[in-house]
Amino acid sequence: MSGSIAPAEGMEGLAATISEGYQTLKQVTCLEDVYDIMDFLMDEVKDKYSHIRCKIDCAMCCKGLHPPYITALEWELILYYISEFPQIIKDEIVRRARYYAAEYRDALVLQHRLIQGKIPQEEIRSAYQTLAMALKTASCPFLVMDKCGIYPVRPAKCRAMGNTVAQIGPEVKIHTCAWEVSNFEDYLASQPERALTMPVWNVFEKVIEILNPPDALKAVIPIWLITHVKGNTIAEEVDPNPQVLL
Ligand code: SF4
Structure with a gap:
């Protein structure tokens, strides 16, 4: 799909390429088509902002609070991908799911309630502080020696990390890990204006939402995994709306 989008000629052409990408998203x-377009646009952004790219072997966006919430469709692709893994790796994934549920149960419940919009506005800040502490030692269950073990099917948020901006309420923020935010700030401070030409994460989020079954769950990766471990095996079929009883 991305084959029809013209690569950007220099930084000046990036806005036109991004808008062509949005048109193709329609x-x-x-x-898979969304991922293809995202990967193309993210590469274009990396190419033009080469001085602020993620460091090789840095897995900060896969640790602590960072592992993303994802949709049923994204999980379905991951589930299909891991169904092809050898049994020994599947056993390790089941072990990780159990460990996660036992070690971070309370944090997962709080994080889930946060994502479902069940935490009152005035308590959101303190909920994030609690989560940052509770998940300090956590990492995505698919992270293996600081590398993504499901890279070809990694979710949209992982693809967007570091190369997009996100509209959060009235504010536009750089969609990246806490460590990289200061690098972006330094970069912006060195520029004549605080403008970034980057795709907006919310556009991809909306398209993926439309492709999902109505009312499908949105949850962090560990919750999808834990709810799809049945006995000693990983379910083969996706349940788009599993009961979250951790
Ligand atoms: S899916 Fe891969 S890239 Fe995304 S948080 Fe997990 S390990 Fe990191």
């Missing part, structure tokens, strides 16, 4: 019929 024709997608499956998640």
